Amino acid sequence: xxxxxxxxxxxxxLGFAALASVFPLYYMAVSATNTSQDVLASRLIxxxxxxxxxxxxxxxxxxxxSVWHSTVxxxxxxxxxxxxxxxxxxxxxxxxxxxxxxLMGFLLLAVMIPFAATMIPLFRLFADLGMVNSxxxxxxxxxxxxxxxxxxxxxxxxxxxxxxxxxxxxxxxELAIFARIYLPTMRPTFAAAAVITFMTAWNNFLWPxxxxxSNEYQTLPILLSNIRAGYVTDYxxxxxxxxxxxxxxxxxxxxxxxxxAEGITGAIK
Amino acid sequence: xTTFRKFTAGAAVLTLAAALSACSSSSSGGGDDTSGSSSSAxxxxxxxxWCWDPNFNIYAMQAAEKIxxxxxxxxxxxxxxxxxxxLQTNLTTLAQSNQLDQLPDIFLMQNNAYQKNVVNYPxxxxxxxxxxxxxxxxxxxxxxxxxxxxxxxxLPFDNGTAIxxxxxxxxxxxxxxxxxxxxxxxxxxxxxxxxxxxxxxxxMLTGQAGSTDLIMMMLxxxxxxxxxxxxxxxxxxxxxxxxxxxxxxxxxxSGVLVEVNSWDEYINTIVNSNTAGVINGVWISASIQSAPxxxxxxxxxxxxxxxxxxxxxxxSANGGSSWAISSNADYALAADFLNxxxxxxxxxxxTILPASGALANWIPAGQSxxxxxxxxxxxxxxxxxxxxxxxxxxxxxxxxxxxxEARDAVGVAITAILNGTDPSxxxxxxxxxxxxxxxx
Numbered sequence: 001x002x003x004x005x006x007x008x009x010x011x012x013x014l015g016f017a018a019l020a021s022v023f024p025l026y027y028m029a030v031s032a033t034n035t036s037q038d039v040l041a042s043r044l045i046x047x048x049x050x051x052x053x054x055x056x057x058x059x060x061x062x063x064x065x066s067v068w069h070s071t072v073x074x075x076x077x078x079x080x081x082x083x084x085x086x087x088x089x090x091x092x093x094x095x096x097x098x099x100x101x102x103l104m105g106f107l108l109l110a111v112m113i114p115f116a117a118t119m120i121p122l123f124r125l126f127a128d129l130g131m132v133n134s135x136x137x138x139x140x141x142x143x144x145x146x147x148x149x150x151x152x153x154x155x156x157x158x159x160x161x162x163x164x165x166x167x168x169x170x171x172x173x174e175l176a177i178f179a180r181i182y183l184p185t186m187r188p189t190f191a192a193a194a195v196i197t198f199m200t201a202w203n204n205f206l207w208p209x210x211x212x213x214s215n216e217y218q219t220l221p222i223l224l225s226n227i228r229a230g231y232v233t234d235y236x237x238x239x240x241x242x243x244x245x246x247x248x249x250x251x252x253x254x255x256x257x258x259x260x261a262e263g264i265t266g267a268i269k
Numbered sequence: 270x271t272t273f274r275k276f277t278a279g280a281a282v283l284t285l286a287a288a289l290s291a292c293s294s295s296s297s298g299g300g301d302d303t304s305g306s307s308s309s310a311x312x313x314x315x316x317x318x319w320c321w322d323p324n325f326n327i328y329a330m331q332a333a334e335k336i337x338x339x340x341x342x343x344x345x346x347x348x349x350x351x352x353x354x355x356l357q358t359n360l361t362t363l364a365q366s367n368q369l370d371q372l373p374d375i376f377l378m379q380n381n382a383y384q385k386n387v388v389n390y391p392x393x394x395x396x397x398x399x400x401x402x403x404x405x406x407x408x409x410x411x412x413x414x415x416x417x418x419x420x421x422x423x424l425p426f427d428n429g430t431a432i433x434x435x436x437x438x439x440x441x442x443x444x445x446x447x448x449x450x451x452x453x454x455x456x457x458x459x460x461x462x463x464x465x466x467x468x469x470x471x472x473m474l475t476g477q478a479g480s481t482d483l484i485m486m487m488l489x490x491x492x493x494x495x496x497x498x499x500x501x502x503x504x505x506x507x508x509x510x511x512x513x514x515x516x517x518x519x520x521x522x523s524g525v526l527v528e529v530n531s532w533d534e535y536i537n538t539i540v541n542s543n544t545a546g547v548i549n550g551v552w553i554s555a556s557i558q559s560a561p562x563x564x565x566x567x568x569x570x571x572x573x574x575x576x577x578x579x580x581x582x583x584x585s586a587n588g589g590s591s592w593a594i595s596s597n598a599d600y601a602l603a604a605d606f607l608n609x610x611x612x613x614x615x616x617x618x619x620t621i622l623p624a625s626g627a628l629a630n631w632i633p634a635g636q637s638x639x640x641x642x643x644x645x646x647x648x649x650x651x652x653x654x655x656x657x658x659x660x661x662x663x664x665x666x667x668x669x670x671x672x673x674e675a676r677d678a679v680g681v682a683i684t685a686i687l688n689g690t691d692p693s694x695x696x697x698x699x700x701x702x703x704x705x706x707x708x709x
Contacts (some may be wrong), residue, residue, distance in 0.1 A: 037560055040537040061321050124366040137551055143409030210362050215349045215636055222355070229320030232555045235533070 013191040027245070031239035038093040039235035060237070061223050062215070067244070070219040073138050073249075077201040080143040082110060082193050086186075088144070089152020090178055094164065104153065107146040109187075119210060126211060137211045138219075142201055148193050155263070191256040192263025199249050220245040284481055313343020314602050317373035319359075321352050325555075326377055326427065326590070333610035334556070336617050342607070347603040357386075363543045364390035373600035375607070378423060380414035380589045381672050387417045395594040397421040398603035402612045410489075410665040411630050415591045422593060424607050425630035429589025430660040431486050431572055434557055435473075437648060438566045439545040443468040445566040449553040450546075453584055455487075455516040458573040462525030471545040473699055474520065478528040481680045483548060487513035488582055491578045491586035492664035493705075495675040500667075502707070504682075505702040512575045514692060516681060520688055544552045548572060550587035551656045557627050558646050565645065569652045571659060584662040589630070629652060630660065669708055678702040 031039045034047035055062055092104050122141060123132075131137040157183060167177045183190070205221040212218065225247060227238050253260065288695055320326040327348055334346040351359065356376065363371050369392060371408060377385065387394055395403075396418060404412050407425045415423025418685040436445055443465040450461065462473035488494055493509035504510065522527035527544070529535050538544045539553075540560035547553055557567060571583040595601045610617050611631065618634035629635060635657030643649040669675060674676055678699035684697040 020511050041541050055376070096547065120362060120365050123362050124368070127366060127368045132368070135551075194507050204360075209355050210358060213349075213359060214353070225355060226321070226350050229350075229354075230325055230551045232324065232559055233533075 006260050023247075027130065028239055029242055031054070031236065032243045034239075036237070037234070039239060049236055050240070053234075053240045055081050056234060056237045057241055059225065062218060063223070063241070063244070066218050066220050066223045067267060069135065069217045070221075070245075071248070073135055073208070073219060074198050074201040076190065077139050077142045078194050078198040079174045080139065081145065081148060081197045082190060084144050085148035085193065086152045086183075088149045088177065089154075090156050090182060092149065092157075093156035093159075094161075107149060109178055110111040111146050115206065119207070122207075131211075133214050133216060135212075136158070138155065138204070138208045138217075141207065142197070142204070145197075146257075151193055152189060155186055188204030188259040188262035190263070195253055195256050198252055202245075202249050209253050274365070285540075288302040289514040293477040304431045313341055313475040313522045314599060315345045315347055316375060316599065316603055316606060317347045317349065318375045318377075319349050319351050321350060321354055321356065321379035323350060323628055326627050327609075328625045329627050330428070331616075333606070333617055336605055336610055336614055336620075339605050340609075344602075349373065352583065353377075357382065358387065360390065360393055361663060364393055369393070369595075369597050372595040372597035372604045374595060376593050376595060377426065377590050378415075378593050380423075380429060380591055381668055381689070383423055383591065384668045385672060386668045387415075387422050388500065392596055393593075394422045395596050395598055395600050395603075397424065397604070398425075398596070399600075400608055400659075402526075402595070402604070402608050406612065406632050407630050408632065408660045408663060410586065410663040411589065411591075411660070414666040414668055415593075416587070417431070423591030424611055425589070425591045426611055426627075427588075427590040428628040428630050428656065429552065429586045430553050430628075430663060431490075431548065431587050432554070432569050432652075433546060433548045433572050433657060434554070434567050434569050434647075436471075436542070436544075436566055437568050439469055439471050440465065446587070448569050450573075452571040453573050454576045455573045456576050459516070459523060459525055459566055461520055462520070463523055465545055465667070467523055467524060469545065469615060471486065471543070472527040473546045473550060474526040475484075475535055476528055476543045477532055477535050478530060479674050479680045480682050481683065483526075484510070484513045484517055484679060484683065485676060486548065486572065487516065487575055489666045490572060490583065491575055491581040492666050493578075493580070494666040494669060495679065496667050496669035496671075498667060500670060501672070502669075502700055503702040504675065504679060504703065505696050509575065509578050510679070510696070511617050511692070512578050514686060514696075516575065517683060518686060539677075550589065551628055552588065552616055552626075554652070558626070563646075565648050567647050568650055579708050582662060582664055584659050584664070586660075586663050600679075602703040623654060628656060632661065635660075671703055675699075675703045678706075 027044070029041075030046050031043060033050040034043050035049045035052075036050075038047055040085060091155060092100055126134075126137045129137075163181060163185075164177055169179055172180070203221060204219075205225070208219050209222055209225070212222070215222070224238070224241055227233065229243055282481050291579040299495040319331055320330060322328075327350060330346060330348055334344070334442055338344050353591055356378075360376075363369060372393065395422070402424060411425040411429075412421065415421060415425070433450065437447060440446060440449075445461065445465065450458070458473070465471065465473055467597055469556075474483075488509050491509045493507065495504055495507070495510070517526075521528060527538070529538060536556050540563075542563070543558075547557065557563070562628050572585055574583045575581040594600060594607070610625055613631075615637050618627075618631065618641040620628070622639055634640070635654060640653040640657060641651050642653075643651050644653070664700055679696075681702075682690075682699040684690075685698075686692050
């Protein structure tokens with residue numbers, strides 16, 4: 001009994017922290033069902049304006065095409081990035097030489113440069129390639145990041161070399177070792193990399209905004225920005241759009257939650 | 270395990286589909302060569318436009334398109350919705366990377382941003398010298414925003430004339446009418462506001478903390494600004510600014526103006542009856558009217574004027590925007606289109622006013638019957654004709670190339686002054702901040 005009592009402050013604190021982190025999500029969901037005026041008055045109970053908000057959203061904004069463009073860009077980026085950086089990370093660790101280690105150090109330096117500094121040169125590059133307004137111009141710069149390569153390299157460090165040696169003795173080609181032994185074993189790392197890349201690509205705003213000049217391939221974050229642009233913001237509609245924009249990232253995270261946690265902590269089964 | 274496998278398999282299929290569709294779309298996107306200049310070969314022609322509000326300026330552009338099509342059936346517009354902040358980012362990127370062929374024919378620009386953009390990125394603009402637009406039919410103060418060295422770079426669209434909107438029901442509770450707040454000075458306003466606060470518990474105004482909108486409106490009402498004619502900052506040694514800061518401090522300390530933390534909260538105080546009045550550009554009317562339960566309870570009048578400042582008036586402006594013709598434009602078509610609609614069609618302004626509240630800067634439009642119609646929401650007042658009349662009385666001032674930098678620095682100074690810093694020290698620091706930003 002006393003032990004339970006002693007734990008009470010801890011539970012209270014954790015309960016409060018949990019409430020504080022869930023509340024914004026709750027507020028977003030409830031606000032999506034209220035009128036703009038109710039949202040401004042901080043109404044905390046669900047209202048009956050959900051369908052009206054939805055109707056304004058689909059009539060005033062290209063919702064479905066934006067969802068489609070965001071999905072295409074985020075999924076392509078994720079798959080390409082995971083494939084490329086996992087091979088790179090594996091290579092840096094398994095075939096490492098001093099020169100490659102130095103190259104890795106150089107790559108990590110690139111993490112320090114803020115995107116704002118590289119944006120104009122990057123834009124010129126893609127403009128010269130005739131790729132302004134092309135979704136490929138959004139995908140390509142994101143498919144290989146030093147951070148993901150580092151993630152895979154560090155994870156590969158705990159991958160037992162004996163297995164690779166044994167596989168080589170059994171006559172397996174290098175690519176087959178990667179695909180049939182390394183990949184299934186490192187599942188949590190792949191999941192973590194996928195979740196991180198997908199969320200970054202899904203929420204990416206500045207670069208798509210700059211390179212997709214016409215709204216032909218408008219993504220969801222750009223749509224959200226446009227909703228707020230006018231003199232009058234329909235907050236109910238805005239919150240519904242935010243809710244829709246948040247759903248895929250939440251779903252992906254929930255599906256890969258366990259693997260994600262394992263991947264981040266670097267555990268291997 | 271199986272979930273993971275299914276997920277990866279699904280993802281792989283999706284990517285393939287995605288990459289295919291992305292590729293096909295990019296080739297079609299590349300082929301269509303984006304914007305404007307390749308247009309008018311066909312005779313009618315298409316103009317590309319960047320602007321940002323479907324209920325307001327995009328709607329106005331679409332209405333203008335229909336009117337121009339009456340005489341030019343092959344004409345069409347290709348409008349891209351892009352928020353102002355993003356539009357500015359696009360302009361900066363295109364100018365700095367010298368990719369001007371990506372510019373649209375026409376874009377909308379905030380009046381306060383004109384000087385900065387024209388001076389820093391002159392290559393973005395075509396000037397209006399050969400457009401045939403008669404700028405004398407627009408208020409001088411509005412044309413001044415987009416004029417650099419005597420050359421026009423913008424056709425005024427959105428009217429930013431400042432209004433004082435008051436809640437007649439709350440004033441009545443305190444024993445006042447809107448007439449008591451008309452043609453007064455800020456000293457009188459504070460006295461009246463204190464009485465309204467004591468009797469009803471409501472402040473006369475609300476405002477976003479750290480925002481300098483009200484200060485800038487006070488400055489322009491006296492024809493003053495934060496820069497002298499040579500473009501040097503005059504934050505220290507500026508009588509109008511000192512008077513405006515003095516008024517603002519007294520408003521906040523007396524509780525006649527309540528500061529809130531964000532723009533959303535500011536709108537909230539208006540639509541949920543937590544203030545007896547609002548002072549802002551006439552465009553705030555759209556937000557006021559988003560609370561239908563307050564219909565009939567509002568009235569509009571002019572602003573209080575600064576006491577003891579030379580050139581002080583009861584009229585000012587905040588915001589507003591103008592149409593720019595880009596350097597990549599089909600100039601002849603763009604100029605003719607704008608000249609026959611936004612600078613020449615009463616029909617256009619009569620269409621867009623009731624539906625979107627877009628109020629004209631083009632003076633002839635103000636004489637139309639539509640402007641003189643009583644507005645039920647404002648207790649039957651013909652507020653639009655009133656505001657068009659206000660607009661002609663707004664003094665011109667010099668926005669300055671570093672308008673936003675100066676405004677932000679003054680905002681910081683005001684917050685410091687309200688927290689007890691000596692005003693002259695705070696303004697001296699603001700002056701230095703702006704001089705530093707200007708590279709001097």
